[in-house]
Amino acid sequence: MTPFQAVDNFLIIPFRVFSNPEAGFYFGITVLAFFSAALGWGSKALVAYANRVRRKQEDGEATRRSELSFQALQMQDKEAYLAQNNLAQEHYGNSLALSAGRGAALLWPGIVALAWLSIRFEGVPAPYLWASAGPVTVFFPPYILALWALSRLGPKTPHSPFTA
Amino acid sequence: MNKRSLIVSAIAALSLCLWLGIAVAQQAPATPAADAAKAAGAVAGEAAKTVDAAAADAAKAVDGAPVSKLAAAIAKAPRGTEKGMIDESKPAGFLGIPGAPTVNPILAFCWAVWVGWIFSTVGAFGGVMAGVGHMSVFGFGSYAGGLKKAAPDLGKIVTDSIKASNQFLVGTSAAISSFNYLKMGRLVLPLAISLGLGSLIGAYGAAALSAGKLDFKSYQGYFGLFVLVLGCYLLYEMTPGAQTKKKTAKEAARAFEDAVKKLKSGESVDESKLGLHINKFNLSTCEFVFYGVPFKFNPLIPFLGGICISAVAAFLGVGGGFLLVPFLTSVTQLPMYLAAGTSALAVLVSMVTSIITLMTKGTPIEWTLIGTELVGITVGSIIGPMTSKYLSDKLMKRIFIALSFYIGVGYLLAGFVGYKIPGV
Numbered sequence: 001m002t003p004f005q006a007v008d009n010f011l012i013i014p015f016r017v018f019s020n021p022e023a024g025f026y027f028g029i030t031v032l033a034f035f036s037a038a039l040g041w042g043s044k045a046l047v048a049y050a051n052r053v054r055r056k057q058e059d060g061e062a063t064r065r066s067e068l069s070f071q072a073l074q075m076q077d078k079e080a081y082l083a084q085n086n087l088a089q090e091h092y093g094n095s096l097a098l099s100a101g102r103g104a105a106l107l108w109p110g111i112v113a114l115a116w117l118s119i120r121f122e123g124v125p126a127p128y129l130w131a132s133a134g135p136v137t138v139f140f141p142p143y144i145l146a147l148w149a150l151s152r153l154g155p156k157t158p159h160s161p162f163t164a
Numbered sequence: 165m166n167k168r169s170l171i172v173s174a175i176a177a178l179s180l181c182l183w184l185g186i187a188v189a190q191q192a193p194a195t196p197a198a199d200a201a202k203a204a205g206a207v208a209g210e211a212a213k214t215v216d217a218a219a220a221d222a223a224k225a226v227d228g229a230p231v232s233k234l235a236a237a238i239a240k241a242p243r244g245t246e247k248g249m250i251d252e253s254k255p256a257g258f259l260g261i262p263g264a265p266t267v268n269p270i271l272a273f274c275w276a277v278w279v280g281w282i283f284s285t286v287g288a289f290g291g292v293m294a295g296v297g298h299m300s301v302f303g304f305g306s307y308a309g310g311l312k313k314a315a316p317d318l319g320k321i322v323t324d325s326i327k328a329s330n331q332f333l334v335g336t337s338a339a340i341s342s343f344n345y346l347k348m349g350r351l352v353l354p355l356a357i358s359l360g361l362g363s364l365i366g367a368y369g370a371a372a373l374s375a376g377k378l379d380f381k382s383y384q385g386y387f388g389l390f391v392l393v394l395g396c397y398l399l400y401e402m403t404p405g406a407q408t409k410k411k412t413a414k415e416a417a418r419a420f421e422d423a424v425k426k427l428k429s430g431e432s433v434d435e436s437k438l439g440l441h442i443n444k445f446n447l448s449t450c451e452f453v454f455y456g457v458p459f460k461f462n463p464l465i466p467f468l469g470g471i472c473i474s475a476v477a478a479f480l481g482v483g484g485g486f487l488l489v490p491f492l493t494s495v496t497q498l499p500m501y502l503a504a505g506t507s508a509l510a511v512l513v514s515m516v517t518s519i520i521t522l523m524t525k526g527t528p529i530e531w532t533l534i535g536t537e538l539v540g541i542t543v544g545s546i547i548g549p550m551t552s553k554y555l556s557d558k559l560m561k562r563i564f565i566a567l568s569f570y571i572g573v574g575y576l577l578a579g580f581v582g583y584k585i586p587g588v
Contacts, residue, residue: 099340100280101545104333104539107339108538108539
């Protein structure tokens with residue numbers, strides 16, 4: 001058995017729960033969407049945990065510089081404001097680059113699911129929808145909904161693995 | 165409607181656009197009406213071993229049935245074993261094109277680990293490396309370049325696909341950051357409107373005008389120019405002059421910090437002055453007060469900046485966030501605290517617009533490759549912080565300056581002069 005066949009055998013299970021093929025199609029895609037979103041949040045939490053020290057350092061420094069720039073503003077010191085703002089921006093740049101890893105971790109299961117759907121259901125139109133609608137069209141709404149729903153769970157502390 | 169619900173609506177609208185865009189892009193193979201039996205067959209049947217959908221579609225194109233843009237380009241391309249021709253005896257490779265390079269998933273994964281490692285240690289240079297992977301390491305660039313004369317349409321589609329793939333990899337940070345700032349509500353609404361509108365127009369214009377028209381050599385040349393400019397900027401930052409300037413700014417910042425520490429004891433903050441208050445917003449002026457200090461900018465400036473930066477980013481297949489924040493903080497002198505959130509949303513708007521435009525114009529996406537690369541970036545981002553403590557920041561910066569010069573000059577020469585230097 002090839003690795004693809006092993007993954008395929010696993011992912012197709014929810015599609016065969018119902019004997020009715022249309023129901024199985026929609027149920028399978030919904031389960032796949034929720035599973036992908038959950039796996040994405042899990043791996044994002046792992047990356048966030050691995051990056052926590054650097055992230056805390058970069059975000060902390062960006063916030064500290066930002067706060068100092070606000071104080072400079074209050075004291076009408078524009079030169080100090082620009083200097084602090086510039087330093088804050090440097091740390092923000094690093095923090096932005098760090099978030100690429102968390103973004104990749106969040107999205108890879110969804111993209112892999114899309115790849116599998118386009119291989120397994122190549123040329124298959126989605127039942128009851130418009131002619132051009134395929135499995136990928138059906139996949140997106142529950143996937144986005146699941147990502148949003150999962151974002152509402154978990155602690156909301158600034159550097160928790162569960163925060164974006 | 166408050167700011168938060170407006171941002172939620174904007175993101176919901178963007179998601180809907182992405183979904184609709186992909187739905188439209190899926191129109192390609194003209195299937196008859198919805199056929200549940202087909203779905204049942206796919207569910208019950210064996211999974212395809214290898215998918216040669218594009219080649220199968222190409223056969224339909226020969227028969228005269230309506231097919232995707234990729235299939236039409238494959239059908240139009242000359243057959244043969246020479247460079248730039250479709251060799252049907254060879255297995256389907258990238259995008260299902262017979263004879264196109266097939267990427268070893270282990271190589272794709274390892275390269276993506278490297279990209280993820282750079283993102284988590286050095287910074288935004290990871291985006292450049294993602295592009296280098298698609299163009300040079302996986303061999304898509306030389307394949308697309310070889311199609312220029314014999315099958316120009318196919319070459320342009322492959323180039324667009326490379327560009328869209330680059331954007332998928334670099335756009336992940338914008339998606340995450342926008343989500344973060346959405347939660348914090350750090351946004352200047354008038355600025356977000358003008359910048360977002362500019363980004364939308366710029367990204368759509370660049371993607372729509374270049375989709376299916378840009379040959380690989382030109383793309384490579386412009387990408388090389390961008391990397392070279394980036395390298396020059398990094399080099400400038402290492403020069404004594406720039407270092408002194410930075411040192412002076414740091415000293416000014418430290419002096420202010422010390423002054424604040426002295427003042428802090430017993431001093432209270434005027435709460436009424438905290439936060440952002442927009443006083444005036446029209447087509448030519450935006451006036452707001454932030455922490456008691458008045459700010460003023462012309463909304464046309466971020467609008468035009470958004471158009472230019474997003475157009476460049478969409479054209480090259482890069483993120484653009486690293487250009488937008490310095491633009492906002494230097495041109496509008498907006499606090500980084502507010503510029504960050506606004507620019508992240510603008511990058512997301514630009515990226516989604518560009519990808520949707522490319523996809524609706526028939527650009528195919530190799531989901532399997534992107535999925536593999538995202539897994540690699542995830543692993544690289546985990547490894548990065550564990551290994552970065554063993555490397556000096558200065559040394560890393562020097563290595564990446566050398567790399568950006570080598571890649572930039574190499575791509576420039578290959579793209580515009582036709583001279584190839586080893587490795588690029």
